[in-house]
Amino acid sequence: MTLARSPLAPDAFPDLPVIDGVRFATVAAGVRYEGRTDVMLAELAAGTAIAGVFTRSATRSANVLDCQAKLGQDASGPAAIIVNSGNSNAFTGKHGDGSVAAICDAVTDHLGTPNTRVFTSSTGVIGERLPHDKITGKLGDLTAALHPEGISDAALAIMTTDTFPKGATTRCDIDGQTVTLAGIAKGSGMIAPDMATMLVYIFTDAVITQSDLQGLLSKHTDTTFNAITVDSDTSTSDTLLLAATGASGVDVTGNAGFEAALHNIMRDLAHQVVRDGEGATKFVEVTVTGAATDADAKTVALSIANSPLVKTAIAGEDPNWGRIVMAVGKSGAKADRDLLSIRFGDVLVAENGWVADNYTEAAGAAQMKPQDIAINVDLGIGDGTATVWTCDLTKTYIEINADYRS
Amino acid sequence: MTLARSPLAPDAFPDLPVIDGVRFATVAAGVRYEGRTDVMLAELAAGTAIAGVFTRSATRSANVLDCQAKLGQDASGPAAIIVNSGNSNAFTGKHGDGSVAAICDAVTDHLGTPNTRVFTSSTGVIGERLPHDKITGKLGDLTAALHPEGISDAALAIMTTDTFPKGATTRCDIDGQTVTLAGIAKGSGMIAPDMATMLVYIFTDAVITQSDLQGLLSKHTDTTFNAITVDSDTSTSDTLLLAATGASGVDVTGNAGFEAALHNIMRDLAHQVVRDGEGATKFVEVTVTGAATDADAKTVALSIANSPLVKTAIAGEDPNWGRIVMAVGKSGAKADRDLLSIRFGDVLVAENGWVADNYTEAAGAAQMKPQDIAINVDLGIGDGTATVWTCDLTKTYIEINADYRS
Numbered sequence: 001m002t003l004a005r006s007p008l009a010p011d012a013f014p015d016l017p018v019i020d021g022v023r024f025a026t027v028a029a030g031v032r033y034e035g036r037t038d039v040m041l042a043e044l045a046a047g048t049a050i051a052g053v054f055t056r057s058a059t060r061s062a063n064v065l066d067c068q069a070k071l072g073q074d075a076s077g078p079a080a081i082i083v084n085s086g087n088s089n090a091f092t093g094k095h096g097d098g099s100v101a102a103i104c105d106a107v108t109d110h111l112g113t114p115n116t117r118v119f120t121s122s123t124g125v126i127g128e129r130l131p132h133d134k135i136t137g138k139l140g141d142l143t144a145a146l147h148p149e150g151i152s153d154a155a156l157a158i159m160t161t162d163t164f165p166k167g168a169t170t171r172c173d174i175d176g177q178t179v180t181l182a183g184i185a186k187g188s189g190m191i192a193p194d195m196a197t198m199l200v201y202i203f204t205d206a207v208i209t210q211s212d213l214q215g216l217l218s219k220h221t222d223t224t225f226n227a228i229t230v231d232s233d234t235s236t237s238d239t240l241l242l243a244a245t246g247a248s249g250v251d252v253t254g255n256a257g258f259e260a261a262l263h264n265i266m267r268d269l270a271h272q273v274v275r276d277g278e279g280a281t282k283f284v285e286v287t288v289t290g291a292a293t294d295a296d297a298k299t300v301a302l303s304i305a306n307s308p309l310v311k312t313a314i315a316g317e318d319p320n321w322g323r324i325v326m327a328v329g330k331s332g333a334k335a336d337r338d339l340l341s342i343r344f345g346d347v348l349v350a351e352n353g354w355v356a357d358n359y360t361e362a363a364g365a366a367q368m369k370p371q372d373i374a375i376n377v378d379l380g381i382g383d384g385t386a387t388v389w390t391c392d393l394t395k396t397y398i399e400i401n402a403d404y405r406s
Numbered sequence: 407m408t409l410a411r412s413p414l415a416p417d418a419f420p421d422l423p424v425i426d427g428v429r430f431a432t433v434a435a436g437v438r439y440e441g442r443t444d445v446m447l448a449e450l451a452a453g454t455a456i457a458g459v460f461t462r463s464a465t466r467s468a469n470v471l472d473c474q475a476k477l478g479q480d481a482s483g484p485a486a487i488i489v490n491s492g493n494s495n496a497f498t499g500k501h502g503d504g505s506v507a508a509i510c511d512a513v514t515d516h517l518g519t520p521n522t523r524v525f526t527s528s529t530g531v532i533g534e535r536l537p538h539d540k541i542t543g544k545l546g547d548l549t550a551a552l553h554p555e556g557i558s559d560a561a562l563a564i565m566t567t568d569t570f571p572k573g574a575t576t577r578c579d580i581d582g583q584t585v586t587l588a589g590i591a592k593g594s595g596m597i598a599p600d601m602a603t604m605l606v607y608i609f610t611d612a613v614i615t616q617s618d619l620q621g622l623l624s625k626h627t628d629t630t631f632n633a634i635t636v637d638s639d640t641s642t643s644d645t646l647l648l649a650a651t652g653a654s655g656v657d658v659t660g661n662a663g664f665e666a667a668l669h670n671i672m673r674d675l676a677h678q679v680v681r682d683g684e685g686a687t688k689f690v691e692v693t694v695t696g697a698a699t700d701a702d703a704k705t706v707a708l709s710i711a712n713s714p715l716v717k718t719a720i721a722g723e724d725p726n727w728g729r730i731v732m733a734v735g736k737s738g739a740k741a742d743r744d745l746l747s748i749r750f751g752d753v754l755v756a757e758n759g760w761v762a763d764n765y766t767e768a769a770g771a772a773q774m775k776p777q778d779i780a781i782n783v784d785l786g787i788g789d790g791t792a793t794v795w796t797c798d799l800t801k802t803y804i805e806i807n808a809d810y811r812s
Contacts, residue, residue, distance in 0.1 A: 059735030059743045091731045091743060093760030126728025127761055236735050308714070308799075309807055316808030322532025325497045329465030329642055337465045337497065354499030355533055393714075394808075395801040401715055402722030402800075 003400065008275035008283050008371055008391070009164040016151045016169050016182045019203040021045035021245025024150025025142040026157040029134045032086030032124055039135055040154040041142045042201065043111055044079040048245045050119065051214040053221045055238035061089050062096030063120045064239060066104070070116050075210050079117035080107050081201060081241060082135075083158050085186070089122035089130040090236040099132040106136035110143045121199050121239045123186065124160050151203075155184035158199055161400065162186050162276050168268040172261040177250045179206045181261055185269040187276070198225065198273055200240040202265060205248035212253055216262055217242045224266035227298070227388045228274045229305050274389045279396030282314050284389065286375045291384030296333040298386035303331035304375060311393035314373060319364030321349045328377060339380030344368065409806065414681035414689050414777055414797070415570040422557045422575050422588045425609040427451035427651025430556025431548040432563040435540045438492025438530055443563035445541055446556075447548045448607065449517055450485040454651045456525065457620035459627045461644035467495050468502035469526045470645060472510070476522050481616050485523035486513050487607060487647060488541075489564050491592070494603075495528035495536040496642040505538040512542035516549045527605050527645045529592065530566050557609075561590035564605055567806065568592050568682050574674040578667040583656045585612045587667055591675040593682070603641035604631065606675055608668075611654035618659055622668055623648045630672035633704070633794045634680050635711050680795045685802030688720050690795065692781045697790030702739040704792035709737035710781060717799035720779060725770030727755045734783060745786030750774065 022044055026037040044050070052071050054064045082103060089096045104118040122130060155165035166185040171178050183202035208216075217240070225240060242262075252258035275283055286305045291297035304310055307327040313320035321342050328335050338353040344367035348356045367373065428450055432443040450456070458477050460470045488509060495502045510524040528536060561571035572591040577584050589608035614622075623646070631646060648668075658664035681689055692711050697703035710716055713733040719726035727748050734741050744759035750773035754762045773779065 055735075057732070057735030058737075058739075058741040059731045059746070088728075091728060091756065091760060093744070093758055095760065126731055127756065236732055308803070312804050312807035315804065318808070322494075322497060325465045325532060326463070326642055329461075329463030331464075333464075335464040338499070340465070350497070350533065352499055354497060354501065393804065395804045397714070398718050398721065398799065398801045398804060401718035402724070 003161060003163045005163045006276045006280060008280055010272065013152060013155070013165055014167050014169055016167050017180050018148045019180055019182050019245065020205045020247035021048060022203045022243070023146040023148050024154045025145035025147070026150065026153045027138045027142050027145070029084065029138045031084050031131060031134055037153065037157040038086050039082065039084045039138060039142065040157040041146065042081040042154065043146050044081070044243050045245045045247060046078045047076060048079050048243050049075055049208055049210040049213045050079060051210060051217040051242045053217055053240040055235055057236045059091060059236050061122060061237045062092065062100045063089055063122050064237060066100045067119050067239060070119065072210055072214065073116045077114045077117050078111065079119070079243070080111055080113045081119045082107055083121040083199060084135055085158050085160050086124040087122055087128055087130045088124050088126050088237045091127045092129050095129050099130040102132045103135055106139045110139045119241060121237065123158065123199055123237050126236060151182055151184060158184065158186040160186065161278060164276060166269055166272040166276070168265045168272070170261045170265045172257040174250050174252065174255055174257060177248065179204060179248050179250050179252055179258060181265050183265050183269055185273055187273040198235065198238050200225065200269055202242045204244050205246065206244045206252040206258060207246040207248065207250055208244050208252050213242060213244050216259055220263045220266050224263065224270040228270045229302060229388065229390045271389060274391050277391035278400045279394040280391030281394055282371060282373050282392040284314060284373045284375060284391060285387060286390065287387045288377045288379065289385045290378040290380045290382060292334045292382040293384040294386055295384070297384040298388065299333040300328055300331045300335070300377065300379065301386045301388040303327045304377065305388050305390035308393055311390070314368065315392040315394045317365065317368040319344055319349070319361065319368050321364070324375065324377065325350070334381060335379055336381065341378045341380065343376040345374050409567060409569045411569045412682045413687055416678065419558060419561070419571055420573050420575055422573050423586050424554045425586055425588050425651065426611045426653030427454060428609045428649070429552040429554050430560045431551035431553070432556065432559045433544045433548050433551070435490065435544045437490050437537060437540055443559065444492050445488065445490045445544060445548065446560040446563040447552065448487040448560065449552050450487070450649050451651045451653060452484045453482060454485050454649050455481055455614055455616040455619045456485060457616060457623040457648045459623055459646040461641055463642045465497060465642050467528065467643045468498065468506045469495055469528050470643060472506045473525050473645060476525065478616055478620065479522045483520045483523050484517065485525070485649070486517055486519045487525045488513055489527040489605060490541055491564050491566050492530040493528055493534055493536045494530050494532050494643045497533045498535050501535050505536040508538045509541055512545045516545045525647060527643065529564065529603060529605055529643050532642060557588055557590060564590065564592045566592060567684060570682060572675055572678040572682065574671050574678070576667045576671045578663040580656050580658065580661055580663060583654065585610060585654050585656050585658055585664060587671050589671050589675055591679055593679040604644050604679055606631065606646040608648045608671060610650050611652065612650045612658040612664060613652040613654065613656055614650050614658050619648060619650050622665055626669045626672050630669065630676045634676045635708060635794065635796045677795060680797050683797035684806045685800040686797030687800055688798040689778045690720060690781060690797060691793060692796065693793045694783045694785065695791045696784040696786045696788060698740045698788040699790040700792055701790070703790040704794065705739040706734055706737045706741070706783065706785065707792045707794040709733045710783065711794050711796035714799055717796070720774065721798040721800045723771065723774040725750055725755070725767065725774050727770070730781065730783065731756070740787060741785055742787065747784045747786065749782040751780050
């Protein structure tokens with residue numbers, strides 16, 4: 001099926017800068033799709049620090065297991081990231097392990113990278129054997145095509161049911177010197193906390209150790225990629241890699257500006273994934289305050305964001321706050337009917353266990369009309385807060401997933 | 407909107423027997439709906455034992471709170487159950503408590519039942535004040551109309567988005583004497599474990615104490631009403647009441663035949679609720695075996711049964727077992743990719759971490775064609791087992807819930 005570009009897509013793909021120390025190449029290997037690129041290779045300069053966060057699925061793919069085993073090992077040599085779309089290489093048994101090994105060996109042969117510094121991702125259909133020969137057979141072409149400006153093409157090569165490529169960039173100035181970050185992502189369905197069918201690659205020329213980089217990445221995943229949900233389903237392949245080449249010569253260790261920039265690019269890419277949620281017509285920010293703990297706040301926020309009844313009401317532009325009450329109640333978090341208040345945007349809808357005195361259905365309905373919607377719930381119990389992002393649930397989601405073997 | 411009768415509905419409503427000691431009446435009070443009955447009253451003979459199970463939602467309705475407070479108190483007098491559809495009286499603040507009190511008082515006035523023996527339920531829209539005067543104003547008519555054969559009419563009066571009334575009956579013979587059970591239920595959306603927008607009333611002429619009756623009801627709820635899910639959303643109003651009038655004179659204390667009959671009628675009604683799942687075209691039984699514990703097995707079974715990607719694949723008759731693997735992996739239960747096996751019906755689909763040797767897509771697809779589908783997962787780890795029931799997720803679910811204020 002041909003999917004229309006999401007109505008929530010950004011106007012244009014951003015102009016992504018070169019990150020010194022990274023070169024990209026893409027190729028059409030015909031893994032599953034015809035007439036498009038489906039493999040991207042990123043070559044990383046010697047000494048690049050690489051951090052990663054992965055799906056916690058008990059049935060995660062061979063690629064994810066391989067990446068996890070390699071993370072944090074010796075970082076002195078050059079490194080590479082190679083990604084294919086069309087086939088996830090998940091639940092492919094021993095064959096899957098073999099495919100990963102074959103791809104890593106081929107990259108090592110062509111780029112001279114140590115095998116332990118080659119990271120692979122695969123995304124697409126689960127349970128079908130990855131035709132890795134199609135990928136390894138293209139490594140000569142890929143190696144020859146490596147160039148510093150290829151990141152935008154890489155964003156296209158990793159797409160599956162995505163309706164637009166996802167990219168973001170930011171900079172930060174540290175003592176008059178500039179550190180640059182640029183990243184790409186894919187993902188539109190099977191998106192839920194604990195990562196999702198989401199692949200994200202972020203590159204920076206900052207100087208930082210692997211362990212410090214890992215600390216920052218893990219810290220900010222909770223409030224970015226692990227705070228989005230499209231359909232509550234969690235992929236077997238989720239991979240987020242952050243590579244710091246050090247080519248800027250600027251040490252960012254302990255720098256708050258770099259940390260803020262990293263958070264922003266992670267949140268930007270996470271939001272783009274939600275904006276490409278399968279069938280989405282609304283981008284929804286759910287903020288919960290006043291919970292007993294931050295964890296309770298996130299539980300309530302996700303209960304709202306994952307509720308099919310809430311999501312279908314939003315699709316219908318129905319200010320159905322009763323369903324918010326339902327989702328709060330079922331979450332398992334501490335809540336009290338009479339302390340709870342609900343706002344759509346800044347419109348107070350419910351408080352003191354009932355609809356607010358001045359609330360009108362028209363005022364609520366007006367808040368449901370824009371593409372971007374805010375649901376704010378205060379539990380009135382403590383200081384716990386959380387924000388998550390989701391999209392609505394429409395007939396198009398059903399169409400895509402009832403008819404498409406993803 | 408007018409909803410078509412579910413394709414999964416039984417051919418006909420069963421012929422429900424009279425339960426000695428119970429009389430029913432229904433009336434069109436105009437709470438919300440026009441041109442149909444929307445209140446049912448059941449009068450129960452003095453001494454009737456009443457057991458109950460309710461939603462665990464933190465935002466449960468005033469009616470539920472009132473029922474819970476009354477359960478297990480003095481059972482010597484007559485009792486009554488009164489139910490309205492169209493308005494759930496949930497999240498209606500202090501007004502909600504007042505409505506329950508007014509309805510209970512009116513029943514006490516007309517039937518002479520102690521106030522602590524009057525149980526109320528309300529189902530329908532959340533957050534709108536219940537016009538209880540419309541109900542109390544009809545109590546004279548209701549009282550005059552009470553008759554033993556009214557249970558089928560009661561099943562109609564409690565419907566909301568249901569497309570068919572739900573009823574079941576069974577008997578058991580104990581030492582040559584017969585004990586009879588008959589029950590009715592409503593529910594089609596907002597159905598998930600921890601009960602659902604589900605109201606269930608089961609009546610029997612058995613002799614049994616309230617505490618023994620409660621023990622049986624609680625025990626069998628886990629494997630019946632708390633083992634079904636339509637959309638993972640849990641209602642604020644779920645109520646299951648079981649009333650034993652004792653009119654048969656047959657003591658069922660500790661009798662395995664009665665317990666089996668009770669389990670069967672509970673499961674029968676639970677299945678009917680799933681068969682009326684909003685937009686459902688498939689009835690799906692998910693059985694998990696070989697889990698570390700029974701609790702783990704239920705976690706995995708519900709993860710599969712609640713997965714939008716699994717449910718849309720079933721709607722599309724797509725034997726997409728990769729999504730089953732995903733749902734197992736995300737559940738949080740202990741699982742091992744290489745020990746897991748998956749069957750559609752009796753067709754072995756996957757084992758040893760990959761697709762089964764003899765599996766063909768045609769064989770899997772054939773298992774997806776019938777209205778009733780079985781998904782069987784063995785985790786290969788321990789002895790834990792669980793079975794849950796669900797339905798598929800279709801565009802009609804979206805239509806109903808994006809356009810209907812329920």
